[in-house]
Amino acid sequence: xxxxxxxxxxxxxxxxxxxxxxxxxxxxxxxxxxxxxxxxxxxxxxxxxxxxxxxxxxxxxxxxxxxxxxxxxxxxxxxxxxxxxxxxxxxxxxxxxxxxxxxxxxxxxxxxxxxxxxxxxxxxxxxxxxxxx
Numbered sequence: 001x002x003x004x005x006x007x008x009x010x011x012x013x014x015x016x017x018x019x020x021x022x023x024x025x026x027x028x029x030x031x032x033x034x035x036x037x038x039x040x041x042x043x044x045x046x047x048x049x050x051x052x053x054x055x056x057x058x059x060x061x062x063x064x065x066x067x068x069x070x071x072x073x074x075x076x077x078x079x080x081x082x083x084x085x086x087x088x089x090x091x092x093x094x095x096x097x098x099x100x101x102x103x104x105x106x107x108x109x110x111x112x113x114x115x116x117x118x119x120x121x122x123x124x125x126x127x128x129x130x131x132x133x
Contacts, residue, residue, distance in 0.1 A: 019034050031057050036049050046103050054099075065088070068081050
């Protein structure tokens with residue numbers, strides 16, 4: 001029976017890998033969000049699923065940051081690019097810690113209200129942009 005358990009785990013890992021690969025190039029899909037939600041739907045604890053999603057996104061963010069620095073043309077732009085990558089890494093670190101605190105305390109309901117409010121603001125701004133064009 002250990003082979004059956006290994007096959008189930010491999011199947012879950014493959015599904016997570018394909019979902020991660022397909023969520024990268026699609027605008028509007030969050031890489032971490034896709035991995036986190038699929039992990040939870042597969043029965044993984046929320047905290048462990050979020051940590052996996054955060055750790056797996058670090059390499060992606062690092063590669064994107066290096067590409068951004070490499071596309072900078074002038075010396076001033078390179079410094080600004082490096083500063084932007086370092087600043088985004090620091091903000092990401094603190095936001096991951098905040099989300100882990102939210103998950104640990106079971107405060108997802110408040111987070112859902114925040115998401116719906118932010119979505120509402122985005123819809124209103126989008127409508128105004130369409131009207132003003």
